[in-house]
Amino acid sequence: MAEIEGGGGGNKKGGKPHGKKLSTRVDFTPMVDLGFLLITFFMLTTSLNKPKTMELNMPVKGDEIDKTAVKVSQTVTVLLTGNNQILYYFSDPVTLDPMTPQITDYSAGGIRPMLLRENRKRVPKIDSIQVYKDLFRISKISESDMKANISRLKADPEGLIVIIKADDNAKFNNVVDILDEMLICNIGRYAIVDISEPEKELIKNSATLLEAATKNK
Amino acid sequence: MAKVKVPRKSTSVDMTAMTDVAFLLLTFFMLATQFKPDEPVQVLTPSSVAEIPLPDVDVMLITISNDNRVFFDLQGEHYKKTLLEKMSKKFNVTFTDDEKKKFSDMSSFGLPFAQLKQYINLSSEKRKELQSTGIPYDSLNNELSEWVWQSRLTNNGVRVAIKGDRDVSYPAIKQVINTLQQRDVNRFNFITSMEGAQ
Numbered sequence: 001m002a003e004i005e006g007g008g009g010g011n012k013k014g015g016k017p018h019g020k021k022l023s024t025r026v027d028f029t030p031m032v033d034l035g036f037l038l039i040t041f042f043m044l045t046t047s048l049n050k051p052k053t054m055e056l057n058m059p060v061k062g063d064e065i066d067k068t069a070v071k072v073s074q075t076v077t078v079l080l081t082g083n084n085q086i087l088y089y090f091s092d093p094v095t096l097d098p099m100t101p102q103i104t105d106y107s108a109g110g111i112r113p114m115l116l117r118e119n120r121k122r123v124p125k126i127d128s129i130q131v132y133k134d135l136f137r138i139s140k141i142s143e144s145d146m147k148a149n150i151s152r153l154k155a156d157p158e159g160l161i162v163i164i165k166a167d168d169n170a171k172f173n174n175v176v177d178i179l180d181e182m183l184i185c186n187i188g189r190y191a192i193v194d195i196s197e198p199e200k201e202l203i204k205n206s207a208t209l210l211e212a213a214t215k216n217k
Numbered sequence: 218m219a220k221v222k223v224p225r226k227s228t229s230v231d232m233t234a235m236t237d238v239a240f241l242l243l244t245f246f247m248l249a250t251q252f253k254p255d256e257p258v259q260v261l262t263p264s265s266v267a268e269i270p271l272p273d274v275d276v277m278l279i280t281i282s283n284d285n286r287v288f289f290d291l292q293g294e295h296y297k298k299t300l301l302e303k304m305s306k307k308f309n310v311t312f313t314d315d316e317k318k319k320f321s322d323m324s325s326f327g328l329p330f331a332q333l334k335q336y337i338n339l340s341s342e343k344r345k346e347l348q349s350t351g352i353p354y355d356s357l358n359n360e361l362s363e364w365v366w367q368s369r370l371t372n373n374g375v376r377v378a379i380k381g382d383r384d385v386s387y388p389a390i391k392q393v394i395n396t397l398q399q400r401d402v403n404r405f406n407f408i409t410s411m412e413g414a415q
Contacts, residue, residue: 027229027232028231028232028233028235028236029232031232031236031239032232032235032236032239035236035239035240035242035243036239038243039239039242039243039246042243042246042247042250043246045252045253046246046250046251046252046253047250047251047252047253050270050271051262051270051271051380051408051409051410052265052267052268052269052270052271052408052409052410052411053267053269053270053271053378053406053407053408053409054265054267054269054406054407054409055267055269055404055405055406056404056405056406056407057403057404058394058398058403058404058405059403060401060403061398061399061403080387166387166391167387168386168387168388169386169387170386170387171383171384171385171386171387172263172281172381172382172383172384172385172386172387172390173263173383173384174387175387175390176263176264176265176407176409177263177265179265179407180265180266180267183265183266183267184266194391
């Protein structure tokens with residue numbers, strides 16, 4: 001492999017006399033060294049994985065015309081606060097008053113089961129999203145078909161609407177986590193809204209409960 | 218007992234196969250990766266399940282470090298040059314062609330506009346040593362807003378990517394988002410890392 005056949009073969013007899021045949025074998029060790037040196041260099045100076053992004057659409061500011069009224073019974077308000085804790089509440093469909101807030105967190109057993117349950121209650125066919133995804137995986141439907149069906153299901157007018165409000169103690173990580181939950185739970189309609197004074201009060205009033213929840217963990 | 222004579226064998230190994238492997242890997246790394254842009258701050262992005270890859274071109278990158286400093290970058294050398302020209306008109310600071318060239322080669326920066334000229338003329342080692350104060354983005358002095366606006370005028374199809382550290386407090390994020398919304402940017406991307414990749 002490494003040796004290159006020196007000179008043309010069968011001119012042993014009768015040919016011109018030539019000098020002693022030298023081995024053409026080359027030592028490849030320095031070349032291997034060089035190769036690995038360059039590999040090391042590339043591994044350290046480059047990034048292999050492209051960063052992923054999460055898209056977020058905010059409503060156009062000051063656009064009063066395009067405000068659609070939604071049923072209070074459809075919404076859940078999620079308050080993000082410090083210590084990686086979440087406070088969420090539904091509103092009473094009759095009196096419109098907020099109901100007793102619940103405390104949870106960002107773990108898989110935290111807010112996710114609640115969101116899934118509430119969304120399924122309102123849109124029972126939301127689970128067919130998984131069916132469409134499976135159909136796409138086994139190439140029964142095209143990607144555009146899958147996407148069209150998923151967005152149709154997500155835009156169901158009866159679906160759960162999540163209002164996300166973060167207070168000053170929340171971290172960026174928390175915001176991304178809750179948006180992640182929206183993706184996981186197939187919630188099509190959600191909005192990040194500024195927190196209001198009564199809600200700040202609510203968090204303040206729940207301070208002891210929040211603290212107790214931290215200790216239980 | 219007679220000693221068994223073991224014939225001495227050459228210890229030289231054929232390195233060809235190893236060379237092949239080394240260069241194969243080298244080729245792979247050269248093709249599959251891209252150079253890390255040198256960042257002024259280390260930012261630990263939050264993890265998420267999102268799978269949309271960040272586009273390679275036409276990106277305006279706003280980096281927020283964990284101590285709430287804001288850094289700015291616009292991709293494309295040509296765009297960056299035009300951006301600086303527009304900004305210099307706005308702030309009445311003139312830049313030489315050499316400075317414009319240096320600016321277009323720079324990565325993210327985080328300084329008030331008044332200090333930018335000085336920063337451009339530093340060597341890249343000195344730039345790294347310098348502790349950037351971040352671009353002012355509060356309501357009194359919102360230079361970030363100007364950068365965003367002029368970038369949109371420079372490159373019409375620019376997309377906004379926000380790269381925030383996990384520990385950035387929410388008010389800082391809110392302020393940046395408000396700034397963007399004031400400039401009619403209502404759609405943007407948060408840069409995240411893959412779930413479990415950390």
